[in-house]
Structures are given as C-alpha cells and as structure tokens.
Amino acid sequence: MLGPMRTRPSRPAADQRRLHRWENRTELPLATASLVFLAAYALRVLGTGLPPAVHDLCIALLLGCWLLFAADYAVRWRLSGEGPRFWVRHGLDTAVLLLPLLRPLRVVPVYEAVRRRHRRPRLNLYARVMSYAGLAALLLGFAGALAVYAAERSAEDSTIRTFGDAVWCVCATLATVGYGDAVPVTFLGRTVMVALMAGGLALLGAVTGSFASWLLQVFAEEGENTGRPPAS
Amino acid sequence: MLGPMRTRPSRPAADQRRLHRWENRTELPLATASLVFLAAYALRVLGTGLPPAVHDLCIALLLGCWLLFAADYAVRWRLSGEGPRFWVRHGLDTAVLLLPLLRPLRVVPVYEAVRRRHRRPRLNLYARVMSYAGLAALLLGFAGALAVYAAERSAEDSTIRTFGDAVWCVCATLATVGYGDAVPVTFLGRTVMVALMAGGLALLGAVTGSFASWLLQVFAEEGENTGRPPAS
Amino acid sequence: MLGPMRTRPSRPAADQRRLHRWENRTELPLATASLVFLAAYALRVLGTGLPPAVHDLCIALLLGCWLLFAADYAVRWRLSGEGPRFWVRHGLDTAVLLLPLLRPLRVVPVYEAVRRRHRRPRLNLYARVMSYAGLAALLLGFAGALAVYAAERSAEDSTIRTFGDAVWCVCATLATVGYGDAVPVTFLGRTVMVALMAGGLALLGAVTGSFASWLLQVFAEEGENTGRPPAS
Amino acid sequence: MLGPMRTRPSRPAADQRRLHRWENRTELPLATASLVFLAAYALRVLGTGLPPAVHDLCIALLLGCWLLFAADYAVRWRLSGEGPRFWVRHGLDTAVLLLPLLRPLRVVPVYEAVRRRHRRPRLNLYARVMSYAGLAALLLGFAGALAVYAAERSAEDSTIRTFGDAVWCVCATLATVGYGDAVPVTFLGRTVMVALMAGGLALLGAVTGSFASWLLQVFAEEGENTGRPPAS
Numbered sequence: 001m002l003g004p005m006r007t008r009p010s011r012p013a014a015d016q017r018r019l020h021r022w023e024n025r026t027e028l029p030l031a032t033a034s035l036v037f038l039a040a041y042a043l044r045v046l047g048t049g050l051p052p053a054v055h056d057l058c059i060a061l062l063l064g065c066w067l068l069f070a071a072d073y074a075v076r077w078r079l080s081g082e083g084p085r086f087w088v089r090h091g092l093d094t095a096v097l098l099l100p101l102l103r104p105l106r107v108v109p110v111y112e113a114v115r116r117r118h119r120r121p122r123l124n125l126y127a128r129v130m131s132y133a134g135l136a137a138l139l140l141g142f143a144g145a146l147a148v149y150a151a152e153r154s155a156e157d158s159t160i161r162t163f164g165d166a167v168w169c170v171c172a173t174l175a176t177v178g179y180g181d182a183v184p185v186t187f188l189g190r191t192v193m194v195a196l197m198a199g200g201l202a203l204l205g206a207v208t209g210s211f212a213s214w215l216l217q218v219f220a221e222e223g224e225n226t227g228r229p230p231a232s
Numbered sequence: 233m234l235g236p237m238r239t240r241p242s243r244p245a246a247d248q249r250r251l252h253r254w255e256n257r258t259e260l261p262l263a264t265a266s267l268v269f270l271a272a273y274a275l276r277v278l279g280t281g282l283p284p285a286v287h288d289l290c291i292a293l294l295l296g297c298w299l300l301f302a303a304d305y306a307v308r309w310r311l312s313g314e315g316p317r318f319w320v321r322h323g324l325d326t327a328v329l330l331l332p333l334l335r336p337l338r339v340v341p342v343y344e345a346v347r348r349r350h351r352r353p354r355l356n357l358y359a360r361v362m363s364y365a366g367l368a369a370l371l372l373g374f375a376g377a378l379a380v381y382a383a384e385r386s387a388e389d390s391t392i393r394t395f396g397d398a399v400w401c402v403c404a405t406l407a408t409v410g411y412g413d414a415v416p417v418t419f420l421g422r423t424v425m426v427a428l429m430a431g432g433l434a435l436l437g438a439v440t441g442s443f444a445s446w447l448l449q450v451f452a453e454e455g456e457n458t459g460r461p462p463a464s
Numbered sequence: 465m466l467g468p469m470r471t472r473p474s475r476p477a478a479d480q481r482r483l484h485r486w487e488n489r490t491e492l493p494l495a496t497a498s499l500v501f502l503a504a505y506a507l508r509v510l511g512t513g514l515p516p517a518v519h520d521l522c523i524a525l526l527l528g529c530w531l532l533f534a535a536d537y538a539v540r541w542r543l544s545g546e547g548p549r550f551w552v553r554h555g556l557d558t559a560v561l562l563l564p565l566l567r568p569l570r571v572v573p574v575y576e577a578v579r580r581r582h583r584r585p586r587l588n589l590y591a592r593v594m595s596y597a598g599l600a601a602l603l604l605g606f607a608g609a610l611a612v613y614a615a616e617r618s619a620e621d622s623t624i625r626t627f628g629d630a631v632w633c634v635c636a637t638l639a640t641v642g643y644g645d646a647v648p649v650t651f652l653g654r655t656v657m658v659a660l661m662a663g664g665l666a667l668l669g670a671v672t673g674s675f676a677s678w679l680l681q682v683f684a685e686e687g688e689n690t691g692r693p694p695a696s
Numbered sequence: 697m698l699g700p701m702r703t704r705p706s707r708p709a710a711d712q713r714r715l716h717r718w719e720n721r722t723e724l725p726l727a728t729a730s731l732v733f734l735a736a737y738a739l740r741v742l743g744t745g746l747p748p749a750v751h752d753l754c755i756a757l758l759l760g761c762w763l764l765f766a767a768d769y770a771v772r773w774r775l776s777g778e779g780p781r782f783w784v785r786h787g788l789d790t791a792v793l794l795l796p797l798l799r800p801l802r803v804v805p806v807y808e809a810v811r812r813r814h815r816r817p818r819l820n821l822y823a824r825v826m827s828y829a830g831l832a833a834l835l836l837g838f839a840g841a842l843a844v845y846a847a848e849r850s851a852e853d854s855t856i857r858t859f860g861d862a863v864w865c866v867c868a869t870l871a872t873v874g875y876g877d878a879v880p881v882t883f884l885g886r887t888v889m890v891a892l893m894a895g896g897l898a899l900l901g902a903v904t905g906s907f908a909s910w911l912l913q914v915f916a917e918e919g920e921n922t923g924r925p926p927a928s
Contacts, residue, residue: 125912125915125916129908129912129915132911132915133911164419164422168426171426171429172410172429172873173873175408175429175430175433176408176410176640176871176872176873177404177405177408177409177410177429177642177873178410178412178641178642178868178872178873178874178875179410179411179412179644179875180410180412180643180644180874180875180876180877181412181417183875183877185877187860190860194864194867197868197871197873198871201871201900201903201904202903202904202907204433205904205905205907205908206904206907206908206912207433207434208433208437208438208441208908209437209441209904209905209908209909209912210911210912211434211437211438212361212437212440212441212442213441213912215361215364215365215438216357216438216441216442216445219360219361219364396651396654400658403658403661404642404661407661407662408640408642408872409637409640409661409874410642410644410873410874411642411643411644411647412642412644412875412876413644413647413649436665439665439666440665440666440670440673441673443666443669443670444593444670444673444674447593447596447597447670447674448589448590448593448670448673448674448677451592451593452589632886632890635890635893636874636893639872639893639894639897640872640874641872641873641874641893642876643874643875643876644876645876645879645881668897671897671898672897672898672901672905673901673905675898675901675902676825676902676904676905677905679825679828679829680821680822680825680902680905680906680909683821683825684821
C-alpha cells in the first residue's frame with residue numbers, strides 16, 4: 001500500500017517526535033470514531049424497522065470510520081519507519097484494522113488519559129486495572145453480542161432469536177458459565193464466540209485477580225491499623 | 233431529596249468526626265435491619281401458604297428497613313458535605329440503596345468488627361479473606377436465589393419450578409459450572425443471574441486465590457521447619 | 465459424648481506432648497482405615513452383582529472404620545483439653561467425622577510425611593502444592609462420583625445411569641466446565657455436587673495458580689541463565 | 697526393553713555431557729517429527745475422501761515418527777543411567793511416549809530455543825509465558841479435536857458430527873465454558889476430553905495469570921512514569 005520501505009533499526013529522533021505528536025493529536029478523534037463505528041454497527045444490526053436511508057447512512061459511517069482507522073495505521077506505519085515488521089510488532093493494531101469491532105477497546109486508555117489531564121484524583125492500582133479490564137470486557141461483550149446476533153438471527157435451528165438472547169449468551173460465555181440454552185450454531189457466530197472466550201477469559205481473569213489482590217491488601221492494611229498482627 | 237449542596241473539597245474536622253461517630257453508632261442497627269430485610273424478603277417469596285396478614289407484615293418490614301437505609305444514606309450524604317459527587321464516590325452505597333438485597337453483604341464487615349472488639353483471636357490473613365468472601369458469596373447467592381425464584385416460578389417454559397431449583401442454578405452459576413438444566417428465561421431472572429455471575433466470579437476468585445496463596449504459604453513454612461530446603 | 469470439660473486456654477506441656485505422640489502413632493493406621501473405608505464404600509456402591517455376604521462385610525468395614533475415626537476424634541478432643549471449642553477450632557476434623565467420605569483427603573499429607581521420613585528427594589514447592597491439591601481433587605472426585613452414582617442411579621429422569629456417567633459429570637464439575645448432559649436431579653446428588661464444586665474450585669485453583677507460578681519461575685530462571693535480561 | 701540396568705545415583709560427567717550433546721542434536725529433528733506426526737494424524741482423520749494409498753502413507757508416517765520417539769526415549773534412558781527410576785522421574789516423557797499426540801507440546805520450547813539462537817529480540821517474561829502457554833493450548837486443542845472427532849463421528853447419538861463441532865466442543869472445554877450442545881458420548885472421546893480439561897485448565901490458568909500480572913505491571917509502570925503516585 002505504501003510500497004516497500006527500507007528497514008532501519010533506529011529512526012532519527014525527529015521521526016520519533018513526529019510519531020508521538022501524531023498519536024497525541026489523533027487520540028481523541030480516533031476514540032470518537034471508534035464509538036461512532038460501534039454505534040453505527042449497533043444501529044445497523046438492531047434497527048430492523050428503520051427506513052433504508054438510515055441503513056445506508058450506517059454503512060457510510062462504518063466505511064468512513066474504517067477508512068480513518070486505515071489512514072491512521074498507514075501514517076503511523078510510515079512514521080515508525082519499520083517496514084513490514086510493523087505488522088507483527090503492532091500485531092494488536094493490525095488485528096484491530098481487520099476487525100474494527102475490537103477498536104472500541106482503545107477507548108478505555110484514552111478515557112484514562114483524558115481523566116489524567118484534567119487532574120482528577122487517580123484510583124488505586126488495582127481499581128484502575130479492574131475498571132480498565134471490566135470496561136474493556138463490557139465493550140467487547142457488547143460488540144460480540146451484536147456480531148453474534150447478526151450472524152444467528154436468521155439461522156436455522158438457532159437458539160438466539162432476540163438481541164436479549166445474544167446478550168445472555170455472551171454474558172454466560174464471558175463468565176465461563178456456559179449454560180447452553182442459547183448457543184450459536186453458524187460458523188461465523190461460533191468464531192465470534194471463541195474470540196470472546198479468549199478475550200473474556202483474559203480480561204475477567206485480570207478483574208478477578210486484581211479484586212483478590214485488592215481484598216488481600218485491604219485486609220492486610222486493616223490488620224496493621226488495629227495494631228495487632230494477625231495470627232500466623 | 234436534600235436539595236443542592238455546595239461542593240467543598242475538604243470538610244471541617246468536626247464534620248468528619250460526626251460522620252465517623254454516626255457510622256460507628258448505626259453500624260449494628262443497620263446490620264440487623266439488613267438481616268431483617270433479607271428474612272422478610274425470604275418469607276415473602278417462600279411463604280406461599282401463609283395468611284395474607286403475614287405477607288402484609290413482610291412488605292411493611294421491607295419498606296421500613298428500606299426507609300432506614302435511605303435515611304442513613306441521606307444523613308451520611310449531608311455529613312460528608314460532598315454534594316452530588318457523593319453518589320459516584322460511594323457508588324457501592326448508591327447501588328445498595330437501589331438494590332437493597334445486596335445490603336446483607338455489609339453484615340460481614342460488621343461481624344468482623346464485633347469480633348475484633350471482643351478481642352477474639354484473629355485469623356490468618358488468607359483465612360479472613362476466604363471467610364469474608366465466602367460468607368459474602370453465600371449471602372449474595374441466597375438473596376439471588378430468592379430473587380430468581382420470585383421471577384421465574386410463574387414464567388412459561390421455566391425450568392426453575394422450586395426454590396431448590398433456584399438454589400441449584402445459583403450454585404452452578406457462582407461456581408461458573410453452568411449445567412444449563414435449570415436456567416432463568418425471564419428478563420428479570422436473567423438480569424439477576426448476570427449480576428450474580430459478576431459478583432460471584434470476583435468473590436470466588438478471591439476465595440480461590442487466597443486458598444492457593446495460603447496453601448503455598450503452609451507448604452513453604454513446612455519446608456523451612458523440616459530444615460531441608462526444597463529442591464529448586 | 466465425653467461430658468463437659470473445663471475450658472483451659474493453655475494445657476500443660478505434658479498433654480501437648482501426649483497429643484503429639486498420639487497423632488504420630490495413629491497417623492498411619494488412620495490413613496489405612498481411610499483407604500479401607502473408601503474401598504469398602506466403592507465395593508458397596510459398584511458391586512451390584514456380588515453376594516449379600518460381601519455387602520454385609522462392606523457395611524461392617526464402613527462402620528468399623530468410622531468407629532476408629534470417632535475414637536481418634538474423642539481421644540484428641542480429650543488430650544487437647546479445649547472443650548466444645550474443639551468442635552469449631554478443628555472444624556475440618558468435625559466435618560470429616562460427619563462426612564467420612566472426605567477422610568481420604570488426609571491420606572495425602574501422610575504420604576508426604578512417610579516420603580519425608582524415608583529421605584526421598586523433595587519436590588519443588590509448586591510441584592508439592594500441585595501434587596497435593598491434584599491428588600486431593602482426585603480422591604475427592606472419586607468419593608463424590610461414588611456418592612452421586614449411589615444417589616442417582618435409581619432416580620426417575622436421571623441422566624446418570626452408569627458409574628462412567630457419574631465420573632464424567634464429576635470431571636465436568638471439578639473443571640467448572642459443566643456440560644449439562646449428565647446432571648444430578650435428586651436432592652442428595654445435588655448436595656454432593658455443590659460440595660464438589662466448592663472443594664474442586666479451591667483445589668483446582670491451587671493447582672492452576674501453582675502451575676502458573678511455577679511456569680513463571682521456570683521462564684524467569686531461564687532468562688537469567690542465558691545471561692540476557694528480557695526486554696522490559 | 698533395554699534390560700535391567702544398575703541404579704547408580706550419580707553418573708560420570710562424560711555421560712552427562714553425552715546426554716546433553718544428544719539432546720542438543722536431536723532437538724530439531726524430533727520437533728520436526730512431532731509436527732509430521734500431528735500432520736499425518738490430521739490427514740488420517742480428516743481426509744475421508746482420499747485414496748487408500750494416502751491413508752497407508754499416513755499410518756507409515758505415524759509409525760515411523762513413533763519409532764523415532766521411542767528410540768530417542770531409549771537412548772536418553774541409557775545415557776541417563778537411572779534405570780527404572782527414569783520412567784517416574786521423566787514422567788512427562790513417558791506419558792508422551794504412550795500418547796504421542798501430546799508430543800507437539802515439545803515443539804514450543806524448541807521454537808523458543810531456535811529464536812534465541814538467532815538473537816531475535818526477547819519478549820517480556822509475561823509475554824513469553826503467555827505465548828508459550830497459549831501456543832501449547834492451541835496445539836493441545838488441535839490434537840484433542842482430532843482425537844475426539846475420530847472417536848465420535850461414527851458413534852450413535854453423537855452430537856459431534858463434523859470436525860467443526862469437535863473444534864467448537866474443544867474450545868468450549870478449554871475455556872471451561874462447556875455449553876453442552878456438542879458433547880462426546882463414547883468412552884474414548886470422554887477420556888480425551890477429561891485430559892483436555894486438565895491440561896487446558898492449567899495452561900489457560902497460566903495465560904490468564906500472566907495476563908493479569910502483566911496488566912498490573914503495565915499500570916504500575918504508567919503510574920510511576922506520570923510522576924504522581926496512585927492514591928493508596
């Protein structure tokens with residue numbers, strides 16, 4: 001797309017600075033585009049009774065946002081000066097480019113950054129990890145429920161008939177409960193679900209682990225404050 | 233409810249002391265009210281053969297307890313002097329006010345505090361976390377089973393026909409096993425179940441993590457006591 | 465059973481020594497009795513085609529072993545000199561007395577102790593925790609499968625028809641997978657299953673956590689040995 | 697197979713060196729044989745429409761690879777000079793010899809070693825554990841799906857009719873979700889699935905735990921870089 005580039009191990013500092021400036025400037029517009037993308041996709045999937053013009057608008061918005069993401073990827077690729085190695089090194093970005101529904105996951109760090117700039121009081125380390133991973137799981141689950149619903153609603157023998165069923169199935173999957181009363185049967189639906197399992201397992205493991213660590217910390221501090229060491 | 237209040241970042245020490253005194257004094261009555269609330273709700277849901285007067289009494293008790301909780305919330309809000317930010321900062325309290333079934337979770341720290349005052353021997357840190365999280369999961373599961381049973385027992389195509397089914401379903405959910413033989417089908421029942429998944433995952437993750445840490449500690453100490461370092 | 469005893473906070477050292485000696489001496493016979501108990505129970509449940517005399521022998525063995533456990537509990541209670549507080553402090557022992565199927569769990573530390581006496585090379589800390597928790601989960605699962613099979617095989621609408629089904633169901637429960645194709649329907653079977661969930665979750669959490677810690681340790685050591693610090 | 701050997705606690709250094717040299721030389725050929733074994737097994741199971749000659753070739757490849765594994769095991773056994781204790785000490789190798797489908801798990805460390813030799817930039821500790829455990833889970837899952845499909849496709853009342861069903865069932869099992877819509881019913885299929893549960897639980901626990909630790913590390917570092925300590 002940008003043609004072959006020379007692979008240089010280290011770039012001049014000027015490029016580094018330009019890359020940094022680019023990322024700082026595009027952070028907020030791209031986060032907004034991510035949310036617009038998710039909203040347009042949701043409207044496209046859920047708005048079955050809407051006039052065709054709205055559907056066309058949604059598709060236009062989806063395409064426009066995706067072109068924004070692609071342009072940003074291309075600029076950052078060129079500024080990084082890494083050549084094809086960029087695809088592997090920034091594997092998450094490449095994956096997000098191919099699966100733009102994952103894009104809203106990048107909203108979370110931006111929210112954190114904006115909050116920091118406004119000098120809001122920062123949360124405890126564990127609370128930040130929990131809120132980050134929990135919010136990411138929420139966005140991932142919402143995008144996944146939309147994709148599963150779109151894939152399953154017209155399938156034969158499907159047990160996912162309403163968007164509520166899709167949300168229920170996604171919740172049961174992310175929590176690794178898996179009742180099996182609402183399960184995808186199409187190839188696309190199952191693929192989305194497997195991706196959700198992988199992502200959800202990691203994110204909820206982070207939430208659970210942080211919660212456990214935080215609880216241990218709270219109890220340990222309380223033990224110190226009362227002045228009596230806990231029995232060994 | 234209390235009208236707009238000025239947002240002041242720091243309150244005079246006198247207010248802080250009054251807030252602290254308030255919390256110390258209301259701790260035990262509120263914990264009692266929480267258990268009364270849970271008991272009245274249980275009686276309301278499970279006592280199908282009881283005379284209507286008992287049902288009316290239960291509703292009166294539920295309402296009375298909830299008014300107590302609301303009054304306590306209002307007083308603490310005013311004493312904190314934080315204005316509308318109080319709603320967010322004390323998000324757990326706000327959630328508990330809206331979902332009073334979660335209230336019994338606050339019984340556990342009170343039990344711990346009472347125990348400490350009576351100078352009972354304290355448990356190991358891991359044992360305290362385990363007992364706290366385990367007890368919280370038990371109360372959460374009981375309240376959840378009641379709510380699910382109330383929502384599901386009269387639903388069409390429901391697989392939860394008895395309170396035993398509801399308890400079984402809640403156990404399978406909290407342990408993330410999820411057999412799927414007894415599953416909620418109503419919107420309310422599913423919402424309760426999703427809340428249970430989130431809470432149960434975190435609480436049981438804390439129990440599991442503490443148990444693992446405690447086991448590692450026990451084995452590490454044993455290795456030291458026998459005087460022979462374990463093989464690397 | 466032994467009548468009220470005076471509650472004394474600390475016992476003379478002689479009693480402590482006698483208690484310790486008692487435990488050292490009864491360790492091996494009790495562990496043997498535990499395995500005999502489990503074997504007799506297994507024969508009782510699984511040996512449907514055996515002559516009645518064998519069944520009677522099994523029942524006699526079960527009763528005899530249980531009496532041994534009760535006698536040991538009584539002696540240790542007396543030697544500890546703790547009065548009724550002994551029931552709570554040694555809650556695990558009390559539970560094991562009431563549910564002797566849990567007794568084989570105590571075999572694992574004895575095996576470890578015997579191994580230590582014979583000066584076998586000791587395992588890594590994580591390996592010991594993993595093998596202990598894994599072996600305990602195996603014994604717990606076997607006892608649980610027997611109990612579930614005994615409760616379910618003659619129940620109406622049961623999906624557990626063979627011992628293989630019970631083992632399959634127990635495996636799916638301990639791993640928190642929970643397919644739901646073989647599920648207990650009786651009150652007793654479900655109670656056993658809930659106990660298995662609680663125990664299995666904790667034990668397998670310990671196995672998983674130790675495995676993760678061990679893997680991290682192995683990789684960290686490998687990074688040091690090659691002399692190159694891993695990229696941050 | 698090699699006849700009884702004398703048990704010697706420590707071998708001369710020359711043998712140690714020879715063993716080390718043997719392992720270094722056979723590493724790459726054996727890893728290749730492992731992948732050939734997996735590929736031949738996959739072709740054997742999935743290639744239903746292929747001519748019989750291909751099937752015979754697959755069987756020949758499987759047998760040939762297995763003989764290579766057995767020869768390597770025998771040589772290492774002899775060089776180690778440990779006698780029958782070798783079977784226990786190298787329990788994983790013995791298991792792999794009996795269940796050669798597990799063999800591809802050894803490919804992962806070889807890949808890591810080859811990468812190290814070529815002086816590629818090393819990953820973060822958590823990233824390495826995650827990629828190792830994730831890749832191992834992937835290979836284990838693929839081999840397990842093949843074995844389950846081979847066992848189930850011709851079984852009566854089976855819910856696993858296509859290879860896609862087998863993969864779906866394995867994914868749901870490894871993630872401990874367990875929907876129950878596609879479940880093995882044969883003895884062999886269930887045995888494979890239980891092995892997958894055990895392996896998958898440990899491996900994914902390692903992935904999850906490393907991810908949580910890594911996330912905590914990233915957030916902790918970020919907190920330090922911004923120069924403001926997080927609120928306690």
